[in-house]
Amino acid sequence: MATDYFAGMKRPSIADGLDSPSSPNNPLAIRSNPLSTKLSSVLSASYADSDIRDALGLLDKRGIQNSAETRRQLRLDVQKEIIDSNGEIIREFGHVADQLKRIGATIAALNQGCEEMKRHISAAHQETAPVLEEASELLKQKEHVETKEQLLNAFKAHFILSEEDVSILTSTAEPVNDHFFAVLTRAKKIQNDCEILLGTENQRLGLEIMEQTSKNVNSAFQKLYRWIQREFKALNLENPQISSSIRRALRVLAERPSLFQSCLDFFAEAREQVLSDSFYTALTGTSANGDEDSSAKPIELVAHDPLRYVGDMLAWIHSATVSEREALEALFISDGDELAKGIQAGRENEPWNHMADEQDSSSNFDGLKALNDLTDRDVAGVARVLRQRIGQVIQSHEETIMAYKIANLLNFYRLTFSKLLGDDSILLDSLTTLEESALRQFRALMRDNVASLQGEAQTAPIDLGPPDFLQEGLKQLTAIMKTYETSFTAAESREADFESTLVESFDPYMKAAQGMVEAIQPPESAIFKINCLLAAISSLAPYKFTNQRVAKLQSFVAEHSKVLTEHQYSYFRSKSGLEPLLAALGPLTNSPEDIATISASEACKPEVLTQASQTLDDFLPSALMDAMENLKLLQSSKLIREITEEAAEKFCDDFEQVEEKLLAADESVEQNEGPAGSTQPLRALFPRTSGEIRVLLS
Template sequence: MSADRIMSSQRRPIVQLKDPVVQHEPSDSSTTHSPRSIGNPLSSKINSVLSTSFADGEFQEVLSTVDNSGLTNTPVTRRQLRLQLQQEVIASNGEVVEEFGRVAEQLKHIGSTLERLSQTYREMRAEIVTNRQHVTPILRESSSLIDERQRTDAKSDVLKRFVSRFILSQEEINALTLTSEPIDDKFFLAITKAKAIQQDCELLLGFEDQTLGLELMDQSSKYLNQGFQRLFKWTQREFKENNLETPQMNPSVRRALRLLAERPTLLQSCLEFFSEARERILSDGFYLALTGESSIPNQRTSVKPIEILAHDPLRYVGDMLAWTHSATVGEKESLEVLFITDGDKIAKGLASRSDLEPWLIPDNGTNGPADQDSTLTFNQLVDRNLVGVSRILRQRVEQTIQTNEDIISAYRLANLLGFYRVLFSKLLGVKSVLMDCLQGLESAATRQFRSLIRDHIGTLQSELQQPPHNLEIPAFLEHALSQLTAIMKTFDVSFDESADREADFNHILVEALDPFIAGCETLGKRMAPLHRAIFQINCKFAIIEALQPFNFTQGRIQQLQSSATEDMSILEDSQFTFLCNGAGVNDIFEAVAVMDTTPDTIQDLSSLPAFQPELLGRASRVLDDFLPSAHIDAIHNLNKLQDSLLARQLTESAVTKFCEKFERLEKLLATADSLHEAEGPRRVKLRDLFPRTTAEVRVLLS
């Protein structure tokens, strides 16, 4: 039975017996008492009942218990209510006593169980103490063994790490030294480990006892040297066995070259063999492109030979240079894939050879190992492969230059060689065998060009003896200008890195133009001044017209224009002299040219010989006869000047100058007549003898 049931049984009689008075009905015998004796208890009870609050929890619980008991409100029930409640209380108490009895029995059972547990615990404790006394020495020994094992494991781990770091395994030694083993990833891993051992041995050499470090370094160096020698022989064998038509190698060869870069001497030996093979292949390819024949048996090509397709020297040389340029670009790209990897490691290995081998330092200048870089070294490797091509190219181009007799073709050859020289300088640098070849060929082409010009000038000596009868430009100058125009067009479209193109072209003008200008001046010396000036102007204007379209000849054009201006002044003075002599006023103009304009001087004008009436009248008649055809006659004097507009301009300038002097003469004559009239009437006036006015002269000469 639970504790709640026990507690409810204990509470039940208390609640039911709280107010037993209300359960009894008043008996008939109570009416016999006196009202005072009866009224006091009853009133107290009534007051007690009436004073009970329905809000009281206990009272509500009593009412709820009575209501739940299922009692009916009858007299019998009311009389037996107390008895019934007491019976229920007694029954409940009996149940509680029974429950407590069962609890007591359970407690006794628990007590006996606890006693047995205590006895068992004491026995186990005694046994544990006994066993502990026997096990304690064993545990101490085991603990010491565990510590010893930990120390041994630590030493073993250190030894394993040391062996794996500083000792080559037998498999790795075999991979480095045995020729029967292949060159594969195992070999490269082994040689990498050997190099790492050498570097790590430097740390061991820092301790007091250096014996271990020295022994390990000697051992690793021996195996490493054997590995490099084996790698060197294997690389040479790969170069021999593989097809070198295209310099494409497998990754193992590239890895081998990167490793050999640490031994520049071994790498140089491998690359010398490689360069010799590539030189033979490129030379044979160039010869095949030229002639269609190859030194390799049974090799055929579908490409037509250059010697058959090239019908002129320029095309022939251009095709050879184009093939060389294409081969150089292809060779450089292929070798970049083969060598320029991992930060130019191979090229840097080549460049470092001079540092490791001082006897290879060049003697010319200060360009030693400090000035070399990987790019320059790589370009030298590419250039070395093209030595055979350069040799064939030099022979063929020199032969073409020597057999060429055309001036324009000679210049175009020189210009073409200069263009490719600039291209190859960007590919291989300025110091290379191919660049030296092109520079020499360009110089040879330039010398041939100058030699042909000099020979051409020498053949013109007979033409320089006879000036042209119509004062036009001579045939040799016309031919020279046509050649110069072709040369200037070629130079204009050429690729020139120079900032001053005019200065670069000036030496060509010196060779191709100045001798012909000097020849024209030589011809002009045998002519009259007027004809010489006309001839020189015709020649210079023709030269200016040829030079005008090009911006790199402006300086020479200015020089020619300045020189032509002097010749034009001669023609203008000649035209003015023609007008003065033809008009018969030359003596009159000379007489008044130095005359002052003071009244005394002007008054003496009539006393001058040129102003005597007879001479002045004759001059007036000559002037009248000359003026109607003067302009046409003056223009006819310059009819051999090829620029008719210039002839008119020069004539008009001379006419203007003539009119200015005539106007001054007219004013002097009028002033002299005015002064004489002031002194007294004269028989004949100067203006009457010389009546022409400046306006009339301008009209007639226009």
């Protein structure tokens, strides 16, 4: 705790201040002004001042007691301590001054050494300046050389193939793998980039690089071409997983259309030989080398059945063609766009091929057409064997229906192969030729049959039915139409296409039957014709592709039916006894003059008219049955009834006219002679009415 140095002192109060010496009311104020001032200064001092507080803290640390002696000695002690401190400081500064002198001497020595070094450095700089300039120039030249070296390395890396890469491209000992294709791609890129070098001033470099690179690229394509040929020899198209490397090689080789086409030609020849050998094995059960194949049943075992034999051969070829096409599609068409791009690029690289393509309107690569052409070439050898075998079958069999069935079978497969291979193919041409040959054989056989019929004396059957040869011809025609119905001919052209068959297999028989009519008298001739026509219609009607011919035959039936209707009508007129009346009254009109002459006519005499009435009464009960009996040989009861009813209707119409004129004649006589006339009415002699006639003939 701080010592209270003013403990014995009395602090002035406000009351004391009133009588203090400094008071203006005090007469001693003026004389005691310094003391008053001091006192006021002391009293006005703030004990909270930091200096005073520090001073008091120092006094407290010294442990000084507040006494009069201490207060008197305090100033002296403080001043003494200050003097001692200042002396100590002066001594210390003396040491510092000595050190500074030594430092100054050291600095002077250093300055002298620096000056000496500056002189040596200046001299050395003057001596090394040319060397430094030369070194700087050399460094610049080095940097320039390094830049050129980098450019050269970059140029070599981009435009120059290494010996290893050249060996990969050209050496047959190196495999054709991904590395080969990568190097080939780089070489082709170098070829394209050489065009940039040709645009610079130094074209010699570009020409040399392009020449060397082109030589390497051509060697690479030759290597690739030979590799593909070797792969094709061992290629198994039945394997669904065909090597992707072959597909990639073909895409790349397409950039050389001449090599690509040559490769396809080689492939087609190889596949043609393979398929021909397979077809020979399927036919005989023995391979071309003489090895027997017990796994398959030889097709030639069914050679005794021509239709099955031909069908089995065509089915085998269809199956082989479909399999071949699917395999080739996986090999070529799966990357058709890439092949098209490669061939287009190759045409640009081979201007002679490009000029040839310009003369060909179909210069653009069509993957589907190329596939069809290649497949057709593969089966060309099989097509030749097929053409020979089926040709032998056609020529060695003389059955008319068999020839037509073979032609229809060939037509079916021709349409099938046209959808599979297109319209322009060797196989399709072979099938077309074979179909035409079968149809020629069919027509020849038909003409021979008709000629043999014409050479024999033919007479109409007693029942006036269709002759045997016509019935046999219609049976053949039915078999032909059943066969044709199963064909794949377009619906809109079926009838037109079958018309030629009708001309060969139907018209000759109808003409032969027509020739037999000359020896028959009517109405039997009309009955015979209608019977033949009805038999033909019955055979043709079930098939839609004969509608026009059936309609034509029905029109012929209608014409001949008119002849029979006229015959029945004549029968009704003659057997009913009305022929004299109809002959006499028919020319007369309804004029009064003509009506007046009826009563006096020969046909209307009482005895004649009475006889006609009696004849009519005798005829009417069985008239309809007797008339139908006249047509009993007609092989259509419906047609007999229709013809007879039509003739009876015409007879009833005539009877109405006779009745009307007889009534008119009676009225005329009654008007002239009166009701009491002596002449007997005509209606009394001929009492039948038209209503009765219609009832009896219905």
